[in-house]
Amino acid sequence: MTVFGEINMKYIIAFLFLQNTLAFTFNNTAGAAFGKDTVSVNVASHTCNNLGVTNDELLSLAGEAVYRFWNNVPTSRLTLTQGSIVSVATAFQTGLICQTGTNCTPTEALKVSSDILISCNTNATNFSNSVSVLGVTVPNNITGKTINGALVLVNDQSGNSFQNKSREEKIAILAHEIGHAIGLGHSKHNDQLMHFESIPTRKRLGWDDLNGISWLYPMEQPIGGCGTVDFNQTNHKTGGFLVTFLIGLLIIVGLKIKGSVLS
């Protein structure tokens, strides 16, 4: 391999690294995340006029959304739980989530004191005056880099698109909005949950979603968990041979590659 070839290889490796690790974005400029490991998802108690689901059904859908999507990431410390139906001010049903402006300045009256609140909302401005915008989410109570509370508004305008979606798609839509609530922005890849478009067949997180939640909520190994278990030679004879064989193979391949780079 020539020096030029070696440089090209480095570019290819760097390109692959960037493509696979840095595509996710944040839903706030601070890259903020919830400070606690367990966050509950609650639903506002007021009646949703045009959503086609009751508050209890909405809470059930949200519960399935967190268990099916966000709670199955071994590299994330975050656990989301199905909360309860909570009574909130009327402003959550009719108010603006943000004050006008390019960057969202959260409306004080709609700040969520803790955890995640899902509320149906009929204010067209929140949804860019469109019935096709399914929901809008803002972590609207942030201190420094810590999210204290986040608000999910589901579009409850007459003729909204949410009401005609299948149960599976409603779950995926709520999972997407909850992704915003925990701090994630949109992924540019259309096969990811955090892509801005809703896709009916979405059943699980994609690699970019996994990277995003693992970055914001890294699983930390508990202190004292670093002990090494003795390798049992009797019970692992086949495995031991396989490991030794693979290591030997890697050394041989490594030496060959090294030799070609240097020549």
Ligand SMILES: [Zn+2]
């Ligand atoms: Zn979105």
